[in-house]
Amino acid sequence: MAAVAPVRRPKRRSIPVGRILLLGFFLVFVLWPLYWMFNTSIKPSDDYLTVPPVWFPTAPTLVHYEAALFAYRGLDGLINSLIISLSATVLSALFGTLMAYSLARYNTGGQHLSFWVLSQRFLPPIGIVLPVFLIYRGVGLYDTHIGLIVAYTVFTLPVSVWMMFAYFRGMPKSMEEAALVDGCTRWEAFWRVAVPLAAPGIVAAAVFAFIACWTEFFFALILTSRTAFTLPTVFRAFIGFQGAQYGEAAALAIVSLVPSIALGVLAQRHLVRGLTLGAVRG
């Protein structure tokens, strides 16, 4: 044993150059597009096409933010996104928790039901959204807030159900069993005992459902138009850059990414469970 120690020590103290370079390169790769977007959003339009490019704007301006929010209706998109994402998040977390509890404690429907819900997560959206578009046009839900809320609730349900399914399975049953022995109904054992204990898991599931709705583009592109359009669909206005709308596009992007990044970083403890639908414990 004693002979091993001197061999190990220098190895620990040596500076891992390769690792630092790799990590440094990757950090720059992640941060560079974000920085350039921020830089573009506060740069005066005259600085767009200079050679060399303007790396640090000397006269920062907020005109692009104003234009993006008002002239391009970014604010309307922001409000719609908030209404739709929050409503769908609440519904998804509620229904997801109900179903997950039943699956975890009563093994409802065996493996088939849980696998069926999971398989919804992997359906290509194009297969769903075409007929939903036709149905929505028929029943008057096209381009309505309610239509998109219902669509987003269903689209986030598999994640909510599976995250909560894993959470309930990881929770001891003893408290609920004690409540049932004491004469509580099954509903009371669930609502008064299990749900308060599972609150952190429910919050985490809700955060990931919210981020999924907030960043969703495909459903919103097809199911909404002039009324219920969400923030990501506003970016259609900047495709092709007919004018010089770089600043407006960048400003709107900054406005849109701040809430989801803030929530995501706050909930990062649960990130692994969120990404793997509870299959892996973080």
Next chain:
Amino acid sequence: MQHTATISRLKATGAPPRLSGFAQWADRHFKWLLVAPAVLLILALSVYPLLFSLVVSFINYDFQVPGHAFVGLKNFERVVFDPVARWSLLLTAWLSGISVAIEFVLGLLVALTMVRSFPGRGVIMSILIVPLFISPVIVGQAWTLLLQRPFGPTNYILTQLLGQEVTIGWMTESPWLYVSLIIADVWQWTPFMFVILLAGLTAIPPNLYEAAELDGVNAWQAFWAITLPHLAPMMLLALTFRLLDAIRMFDTIFIMTGGGPGTRTYTASYYLYTVGFTQFHLSQATAGSWLFLIFTALVVMLLVRRLLKTEPV
């Protein structure tokens, strides 16, 4: 509230709790009542639309041709014999395959650098996961700002680094437009691989490495003998999840290239979108999306079923 009051009153007298008829019924069917809202929603907005689209794919449902006559397999034929459809499926496979492979290798390398704790690890971790919380539309927008000529600074930076004039049309010239799309995808989803693989790496018991070190095993051998076999289930999970998302690629293409030039960057989703929503051949699009669905379902059956069985609970 009322029930608890009743219960405690009855418990005091030693009698079993008596509930109203509805409450008794609800208690008996409790487990089915709990799954009902979610199941009904999925039935209404996923299963019913899928069945409806199956009907649509066998009839004429075209905003340019009146009537809804039964046309048999004609819609499927149109897709199968459309060279653009085949091209888009091939491109989907190539783009998702290459992107996921790069994300996997890069994610694993970065995860390996982050296993041991060091000062600043928490902050770096928070920065590295940021791309996961950004809309793909914005990711496409950000890379457009960086790459598009003449505004983007990328060509200028490359010119300075290489010492010769670089004028690449990142959004218009083949093969650079594919490179651009892959870079945007790699930027957004490498953190996904990184986070899952890091969770797998930190779960490997450190005493295995200590034992290996005592046996005089070098780092490379330890990686092959310890890390790889322990990490394999997690690798399979990360690759499966990522691949099933990558084959849907749509948002970044919509923003960055618009499928162009011509149909050069049509993925399966983008092709079906244009058939349905810019050409309004809705029945042809639903037929195509059913074919794509069956294709995806086969992949899901093969990969996800296996994962569920080996899943570490």
